[in-house]
Amino acid sequence: SDGNVRTMDHIHEWLDAKLKGGDMGKGSIAGRWRNEAQSVFYNSILSSLKTPIDAVVSTVGISISRPAMQWVGALKNADRKEMEIAWAGLDAIGQAWKESIDMANYNWKLGMERKNMSYQGKFDVQGDMADWNALKPFYEQYGDQWQKRGYYALDTMVKINSAWWMKYSANAMGSGDALSRTIIGRYNMRMKAAREAIESGIDLSDVQKVARETEARFRKEIFKQNKDGKWVVHDKATKLAGDEATMTKALEGWTKNLEGLQKAPLGRAFFPFIKTGVNALDLTWQHAGAPANFYKKYNHLKKGQYLEKYGLSPAEAASEIAMMEGRLATGRAILGMSFLATLGGNMTGDYPYDKEGRDAWIAAGIKPHSFRFNVPFSDKKVYISYKDMEPFNTLFAMSANMAQNIDILGEDLWDNWSEKLVFMTAATLVDKSMLSGVKDLAELMSPQKAEGQFIRSFSRYGRSHLPWAGLSGQLGSIQDSNAKEANTFLEMLGKRDVVFKKFVPDKYDILSKDRSGKKLNMGAETPALRFFNSLSPVAITFVDNDPVKQAIVDMRYNLPDLVGHVNGVPLNSKMKSELQKYMSMGNLRRDLEEIIIHDKNWRKLFETYKKKGFTEATGKRLRDQEWYRVIDAQFQKAKKKAWARVLEENPDLRDQINLAKTMTKLGQAGKYDQLETLRNFATNPSK
Numbered sequence: 001s002d003g004n005v006r007t008m009d010h011i012h013e014w015l016d017a018k019l020k021g022g023d024m025g026k027g028s029i030a031g032r033w034r035n036e037a038q039s040v041f042y043n044s045i046l047s048s049l050k051t052p053i054d055a056v057v058s059t060v061g062i063s064i065s066r067p068a069m070q071w072v073g074a075l076k077n078a079d080r081k082e083m084e085i086a087w088a089g090l091d092a093i094g095q096a097w098k099e100s101i102d103m104a105n106y107n108w109k110l111g112m113e114r115k116n117m118s119y120q121g122k123f124d125v126q127g128d129m130a131d132w133n134a135l136k137p138f139y140e141q142y143g144d145q146w147q148k149r150g151y152y153a154l155d156t157m158v159k160i161n162s163a164w165w166m167k168y169s170a171n172a173m174g175s176g177d178a179l180s181r182t183i184i185g186r187y188n189m190r191m192k193a194a195r196e197a198i199e200s201g202i203d204l205s206d207v208q209k210v211a212r213e214t215e216a217r218f219r220k221e222i223f224k225q226n227k228d229g230k231w232v233v234h235d236k237a238t239k240l241a242g243d244e245a246t247m248t249k250a251l252e253g254w255t256k257n258l259e260g261l262q263k264a265p266l267g268r269a270f271f272p273f274i275k276t277g278v279n280a281l282d283l284t285w286q287h288a289g290a291p292a293n294f295y296k297k298y299n300h301l302k303k304g305q306y307l308e309k310y311g312l313s314p315a316e317a318a319s320e321i322a323m324m325e326g327r328l329a330t331g332r333a334i335l336g337m338s339f340l341a342t343l344g345g346n347m348t349g350d351y352p353y354d355k356e357g358r359d360a361w362i363a364a365g366i367k368p369h370s371f372r373f374n375v376p377f378s379d380k381k382v383y384i385s386y387k388d389m390e391p392f393n394t395l396f397a398m399s400a401n402m403a404q405n406i407d408i409l410g411e412d413l414w415d416n417w418s419e420k421l422v423f424m425t426a427a428t429l430v431d432k433s434m435l436s437g438v439k440d441l442a443e444l445m446s447p448q449k450a451e452g453q454f455i456r457s458f459s460r461y462g463r464s465h466l467p468w469a470g471l472s473g474q475l476g477s478i479q480d481s482n483a484k485e486a487n488t489f490l491e492m493l494g495k496r497d498v499v500f501k502k503f504v505p506d507k508y509d510i511l512s513k514d515r516s517g518k519k520l521n522m523g524a525e526t527p528a529l530r531f532f533n534s535l536s537p538v539a540i541t542f543v544d545n546d547p548v549k550q551a552i553v554d555m556r557y558n559l560p561d562l563v564g565h566v567n568g569v570p571l572n573s574k575m576k577s578e579l580q581k582y583m584s585m586g587n588l589r590r591d592l593e594e595i596i597i598h599d600k601n602w603r604k605l606f607e608t609y610k611k612k613g614f615t616e617a618t619g620k621r622l623r624d625q626e627w628y629r630v631i632d633a634q635f636q637k638a639k640k641k642a643w644a645r646v647l648e649e650n651p652d653l654r655d656q657i658n659l660a661k662t663m664t665k666l667g668q669a670g671k672y673d674q675l676e677t678l679r680n681f682a683t684n685p686s687k
Contacts, residue, residue, distance in 0.1 A: 011142045019150045032154050039161040041465050046169040048470030056176030057537045058390035062245040063180040073326030082322045085194045088211045092190035096183045104179035111171030112164045118178050118232045181242035185222045185233045192218040236311025247279035284394040287331030298324050338399035349400030359559045364549035385539040476501045478530050481523030483507040485573040505577035508584040511549050517585045551596045569660050582642035591634045
């Protein structure tokens with residue numbers, strides 16, 4: 001009991017504290033129920049089958065990129081010796097797969113058996129399970145009936161949370177970590193052999209052959225054999241490289257204080273993966289193209305300082321410097337090429353910073369975080385997602401967002417610059433890191449956004465505390481990839497769940513060529529491709545090359561305002577869905593084609609506005625322009641016809657709208673007695 005139980009009278013209090021938490025004067029005692037609730041949360045948010053696939057692919061990619069980056073850095077400096085050492089590492093990767101996969105399989109079995117994995121970290125799974133099981137006789141002998149019931153209930157949760165069918169994602173990621181670390185260890189063996197060969201004075205053309213023949217001599221410098229005969233990394237530099245690849249590197253300096261956020265009330269709900277997030281940002285920063293001397297580690301290695309801290313010899317420090325310089329050179333190239341690709345229309349960043357732009361992108365089928373290509377011999381485009389390509393995804397997105405936001409119709413470079421900057425920062429850095437919770441908390445405290453954000457946040461975090469939230473969302477996207485009109489708490493909760501998603505009102509594609517009432521699809525058209533995308537780190541989506549939808553995007557037409565209300569009366573989810581449904585069945589598409597595709601005068605007016613560089617800041621508002629008003633007139637005409645049909649087909653909705661209009665008029669006239677009577681009738685018609 002760590003000294004908490006000093007007399008028999010203390011036993012009941014201690015047994016109670018072990019279940020609920022408490023403090024008996026020797027320090028805080030963590031309640032088991034809190035630990036198990038956290039386990040449910042983490043197992044739930046990690047339960048998507050794609051999560052471990054993305055994590056393992058990213059981890060392996062980062063691992064095998066290290067010698068590649070080292071070769072690039074050595075090439076930049078024309079350092080033939082370092083190039084040979086790096087090439088030896090690249091060559092070793094091919095021979096490392098067998099042992100690495102075997103190590104991954106070994107760790108998977110350890111996880112299945114509730115045992116410590118090779119690179120478990122500080123948490124002792126086996127020891128924790130043994131300690132918990134050892135408490136059972138104490139509860140049975142000394143506990144009251146409520147303490148016994150509490151122990152048995154929590155014991156069931158402990159067994160469930162540690163079962164393979166709950167921890168499969170964490171076990172798979174742990175196995176992937178072992179695979180990556182073994183690969184790093186194996187190519188570090190080869191590079192040590194290559195470095196020794198070069199230092200011995202052999203001809204550089206013979207380095208690869210000699211390194212292959214002598215690498216086994218360096219195994220015990222890198223690995224240590226465990227009780228099961230498996231080789232586990234113990235070399236410090238190799239461990240640190242593995243920590244970087246798996247994003248588990250210990251936080252230092254001011255970033256270490258961020259871990260305290262998880263200890264605050266609801267902290268883990270908003271900041272579940274602080275260490276992972278900080279490491280992801282650090283890895284991105286190493287590729288971000290800033291001058292090399294911006295990096296503390298680079299300066300240390302250049303000056304030969306703190307080499308023991310990094311586990312490097314002076315000769316190995318030169319290789320690490322080459323690797324860091326290779327990352328910078330590669331990052332700069334990626335940033336430049338991404339910027340040009342986005343300007344050329346071959347790449348997308350995040351969704352636009354304003355809701356009008358975001359909804360127009362969705363309606364047009366434009367996919368964020370993607371490379372975009374025309375499909376040969378067809379009228380389609382294919383989007384290939386880079387969202388999960390760590391660590392280059394953030395570099396791609398940063399550059400693409402810059403390119404997108406300097407060329408927005410009706411705005412010059414500096415219009416709304418602060419809003420754009422905040423959005424771009426959030427989109428490319430915050431959303432992939434521990435700071436994503438900050439954005440949610442900030443919006444919760446904003447009077448303008450608090451209510452809607454509370455519903456969104458509570459639905460997301462509430463569902464995450466129930467089992468298989470990630471898996472349910474993944475299966476729901478495969479089964480039903482249609483966009484949903486979700487505004488209430490239950491609707492937002494339901495749209496994330498495979499069972500209840502079908503009960504949430506659908507959005508409809510009001511611009512579709514198919515005028516039968518087609519739903520707005522957010523994923524791939526076929527279930528087979530949706531299934532592939534749900535598992536693949538690289539999602540592929542085919543979209544029609546539609547000039548009408550692209551024109552709506554280019555002109556920044558306000559679709560959210562169009563379907564958000566009728567005659568000033570806000571619409572609920574069902575009303576919005578029905579309105580869109582009938583708009584997707586009328587002649588709107590035909591009328592827009594006549595203007596956008598066939599009316600040369602409209603096209604001329606639109607192109608002239610763009611070429612002249614007019615902006616809304618100088619009074620040239622988009623909605624006031626003739627080309628905008630012509631298009632808006634067609635939308636409003638279609639909306640009027642569709643709404644009439646909505647009321648005709650849905651008497652209940654018609655009564656709700658009429659009631660809302662009447663209450664608004666009574667309020668405007670100051671007839672509060674009648675307003676109260678009508679309100680009471682609306683909430684309780686039986687009276």
